[in-house]
Amino acid sequence: MFTTLQRKILFVTGVALLIGATAFAVWQSGQVEWQTYQQQYFAQTARPADIRVRQIVPKMTGQPELCTTCHIGLAEISASHPVEVFGCTTCHGGNGLSLEAAQAHAGLVGGKNPADMSVLAQTCGEGCHAGHAQPDLNHATRVQRSVQGTYAGAIAAVRFAFGAQADPAPLFGVYGVSDPAPAAPHHLPELAPFPHNPDHPVDRQFAQNCLDSGCHLSAEARAAPYFYRATGCAACHVIYEDDGLYRGDDPTIPRNEPGHMSRHQFTTAIPFYQCNHCHNRGNYSLRQMEFVLRDDLPPTGPPLSAQMPPEGRRLIEYYQPIGQFTLCEWELDCIECHTAQEAMGDGHIYPDQREMQYTQCRTCHGTAEQLPDVVTVSAEHQSALRAARLNPNYSLEIGDRVLVTERGELLGNVKVENDQVTLTSKVSGQSYPVNPVLGSGCQQNVEQQESRYCHECHAYQR
Ligand code: HEC
Ligand code: HEC
Ligand code: HEC
Ligand code: HEC
Ligand code: HEC
Ligand code: HEC
Ligand code: HEC
Incomplete structure (x- = not known):
């Protein structure tokens, strides 16, 4: 029989083995998950397999990050935000040391999109695109106060037309916002947030049919062809194809599931169809307080859009049949005529889009x-x-x-x-x-x- 000492040794060894085995199993299941993604990546890009843990130590944080072990093949977001400087967590948050997806993603900022309006102050705005003495560098502040964000004019017009307010002066934005230093008589000092549970029947219907139907910068896009896009800065600067399909090499992003960016890349060369994910996809019917979709657009994706000559696609897709346009208005892209300041605002709150166009x-x-x-x-x-x-x-x-x-x-x-x-x-x-x-x-x-x-x-x- 065992002595007390032997029993103790056996017990300790047993516990140690058990811990070891559990740790191994956890490690192995982690291994298997990221290894699967890497295998998939090397298979789909026809590159020689080189399966290993990948680590970056971005200059901005000096902390190691393992995200690219699974997100291998993800494009660098932009040359102004290089991977070796920013890494991933500077924008996305999350836990850079974990090789287990749920743990790695705990605390992602803005979910999938760190450029969403609700987190701008923590991400793009934090120390980068806000707080400069030179106002045009404060993109986050500008966009927050812009008509594309606040929607102030449209809200006021509907409320006034249906008798929910006595005069057409804007009171509400999609969210509350203020400008501490209005510089002209028509700049508004502030907008109150549009009420979440409005009392007035007009507000209730407007909230349901217009505010939630996806046309301003904080609204989720309608999950339908032509409409797919991100929110916040990414609504304009991250391109979505009309079919909403991912075309990059990250194996964790499904390539057959609509609703993803085309690539993990910012651009300022914004093509017309990106603006049109919000514009020119239908008309407001003021009477019914509804957005009426246009019905003349062909199905997206191959064979139609992809094979259409650019002019053909533009002519069909650019503007609605009821509109009238000169050659340059459909031949050129929106950003040839509509400037950065028109698109992102100038830092002041404008009562409606006519004052900013x-x-x-x-x-x-x-x-x-x-x-x-x-x-x-x-x-x-x-x-x-x-x-x-x-x-x-x-x-x-x-x-x-x-x-x-x-x-x-x-x-x-x-x-x-x-x-x-x-x-x-x-x-x-x-x-x-x-x-x-x-x-x-x-x-x-x-x-x-x-x-x-x-x-x-x-x-x-x-
Ligand atoms: C173990 C593999 C793995 C690791 C490590 C990992 N991811 Fe992911 N990530 C995935 C998978 C798989 C998805 C897609 C499915 C999902 O949302 O879980 C994903 C999705 C995401 C998304 C989109 C989330 C959404 O809501 O759609 C973001 C953003 C992201 N990862 C960022 C990161 C960042 C940043 C890190 C490092 C801190 C990281 N990931 C580490 C596997 C991983
Ligand atoms: C400068 C900020 C920035 C950096 C740095 C950055 N991203 Fe992103 N990333 C974004 C934005 C903005 C989006 C949102 C695009 C959208 O919502 O379509 C995004 C989207 C994603 C998605 C979502 C994919 C999807 O459609 O499901 C994943 C995954 C992701 N990033 C992973 C990473 C990883 C991994 C790194 C590091 C190698 C990284 N990102 C670095 C800004 C950044
Ligand atoms: C409604 C569309 C739209 C949104 C939303 C948007 N931008 Fe822009 N942005 C533009 C356009 C248009 C340009 C000008 C492109 C050109 O003509 O070169 C631009 C240019 C830029 C530039 C380069 C020029 C400059 O002024 O330095 C930066 C940086 C930029 N945007 C950052 C941001 C940030 C950060 C956000 C979110 C806070 C954002 N943008 C949101 C449309 C948009
Ligand atoms: C997320 C949806 C969305 C996207 C993407 C978008 N816009 Fe807009 N845009 C709006 C909204 C909402 C308004 C305000 C409409 C109103 O107040 O009636 C607006 C207004 C405008 C105006 C008139 C007011 C002004 O500020 O000059 C112009 C011009 C404009 N957008 C151009 C663009 C261009 C160019 C792009 C692409 C670079 C773009 N938009 C992308 C939603 C969007
Ligand atoms: C009553 C009709 C009429 C109106 C209204 C009109 N135009 Fe014209 N426009 C013409 C005619 C005719 C020509 C000469 C066409 C030619 O020589 O082939 C012309 C020529 C032009 C050209 C030169 C085209 C070229 O390639 O040389 C431009 C640019 C132009 N118009 C812009 C405008 C703008 C901008 C407006 C509105 C402010 C406007 N036009 C209003 C009739 C009109
Ligand atoms: C050739 C230049 C040009 C191009 C290209 C162009 N626009 Fe415009 N846009 C204008 C002008 C000029 C006005 C002012 C109209 C007026 O004077 O009545 C305008 C007005 C607007 C307005 C505000 C008034 C309204 O009618 O709603 C919006 C929004 C707008 N454009 C969006 C876009 C979008 C989105 C695109 C790309 C799909 C685009 N524009 C392409 C020149 C252009
Ligand atoms: C950003 C500069 C820009 C703005 C703003 C602009 N155009 Fe043009 N326009 C062009 C360019 C570039 C061409 C030449 C296109 C070509 O040669 O294919 C052109 C061509 C034309 C022509 C001659 C081609 C034809 O149709 O016969 C007319 C007329 C014209 N524009 C009218 C207008 C009108 C009307 C507006 C306002 C709605 C406008 N343009 C706004 C740049 C602009």
Whole structure:
């Protein structure tokens, strides 16, 4: 029989073995999960298998991260946010030391999207895109106060039209927001948050049919072809294809499940269809307080969209049949005409979109009496020079002469050389001449510059 000492030794050994075995099992099950992803990755990219734990030690935190052991093949989000500097947890949070998915994902910020409006202050805003003395660098603050975020004008218009408020001045935003330093009479100091459980029947119906149906920056997209997109900054800067399918190499992201970014990449060369995930997909019916989907769009994905020639796709997809447009309005991408400031706001709260939409036909073509405004780029035009550096499709240098909007924003891709104006597309790199109205035989009345008026003679028939 065993002595007391032997029993103790046996017991301790047994416990040690048990702990060891459990630890091994846990380790092995972790192994198996990440190994499966790596096997899948090497198989799908036809690269020689090199299966091992992958670790990065990003410069910003100095803490090791194992996320790419499973998320192998995920594209770097952008050259301005390099993996070796940012890693993953700087944006996403989570637990970088775990090789077990649930544990690694505990505490992800914003779930799938760290650029969601609800977490901006913790992520993009935190020390990076907010708090600068130079206002145009405060993208997070600007976007939060922008009409695309607050939706203030639309909310006020509906409430006023249906008698829920006595005058059309905006009271509510989709969320509450304030501007400590309004700089013009039409800048609003604040908006109250639209009530979550509104009392007024108009507000209840509006919340249900419009606010929750996915068209402003904090609303989840409608889960349907053409509508798939992210929220917050990623709504514009992370591209979703119309079919919502992932086209990158990360094996953890299903490639046949709609509702994912096309690639894990930011871009400022935003194509028209990204803006159209919100715009031009239907019409508001004010009477029914409903969003009525357009019914003329072909099914997405192969064979149609993918094989359609770009012009064909644009013509069908760009604008609705009821709209009237000139050639340049459907041939060019939205961001050739609509500037960063129009899209992201200027840091003030505007009562409605009419106060923030200022690019006009004349910005590029001038009028029957005047050529468009031109400026010579100097070192003070940091914002335009920065935008050009971020875009591979055109270049801009100090000394170049370019067109400028009435609010002083440079169109860095529309250059003037020897009296000829040339636009280089920010999205395709293709160049187009921009002819002036002056001297063209255009029959416009100079007093009228709204596009509706120009379309009377310059409409393109679809
Ligand atoms: C063991 C493998 C594994 C590790 C380690 C891992 N992930 Fe994941 N991750 C996955 C899988 C699988 C999915 C997709 C399914 C899911 O959501 O769980 C995913 C999904 C995600 C998503 C999308 C979440 C959503 O709600 O759709 C994010 C963001 C993410 N991971 C970030 C990270 C970050 C950051 C790390 C490191 C801190 C990390 N992951 C570590 C396997 C892993
Ligand atoms: C600069 C910030 C930033 C960094 C750094 C970053 N990401 Fe992301 N990532 C994002 C944003 C924004 C999205 C949201 C895209 C969306 O919602 O479609 C995203 C989406 C994802 C998703 C969601 C995929 C899906 O559609 O289910 C995964 C997984 C992911 N990131 C993993 C990582 C990993 C792993 C790293 C490190 C190698 C990393 N990210 C680094 C900003 C970042
Ligand atoms: C509604 C669309 C939209 C949203 C939302 C959006 N952006 Fe932009 N952003 C643009 C457009 C358009 C440009 C200009 C692209 C160009 O013409 O070069 C731009 C340019 C930029 C640039 C480069 C030019 C510059 O000013 O430095 C940065 C950085 C940027 N955005 C950051 C952000 C951040 C951070 C967020 C979220 C807080 C965000 N954006 C949200 C549309 C958007
Ligand atoms: C998440 C949905 C969403 C996306 C994506 C989006 N927008 Fe918008 N946009 C809106 C909303 C909401 C409004 C405000 C409508 C209102 O107040 O009636 C708006 C208003 C505008 C306006 C008029 C007001 C202004 O600020 O000038 C322009 C121009 C505009 N968007 C251009 C763009 C461009 C260009 C893109 C792509 C780079 C884009 N939008 C992407 C939702 C979106
Ligand atoms: C060739 C330049 C050009 C292009 C390209 C262009 N727009 Fe516009 N857009 C304008 C002009 C000019 C106005 C002002 C209309 C006016 O003067 O009445 C405008 C007005 C708007 C408005 C506010 C008024 C309204 O009618 O709703 C929105 C929103 C808008 N555009 C979104 C877009 C989107 C989204 C795209 C891309 C799908 C786009 N635009 C492409 C020039 C352009
Ligand atoms: C950002 C600069 C820009 C803005 C703003 C702009 N255009 Fe153009 N426009 C162009 C370019 C570039 C072309 C040349 C397209 C080509 O050659 O294929 C063009 C071509 C034209 C033409 C000649 C082609 C034709 O249709 O016969 C007309 C007319 C015209 N634009 C009218 C307008 C009207 C009306 C507006 C306002 C709704 C407008 N443009 C806004 C850049 C612009
Ligand atoms: C009453 C009809 C009419 C209206 C309204 C009108 N135009 Fe024109 N426009 C013309 C005619 C005719 C031409 C000369 C066409 C030609 O030479 O082929 C012309 C020429 C032009 C051209 C030069 C095109 C080129 O390629 O040389 C531009 C740009 C232009 N118009 C812009 C505008 C803008 C912007 C507006 C609105 C502010 C406008 N037009 C309103 C009739 C009109």
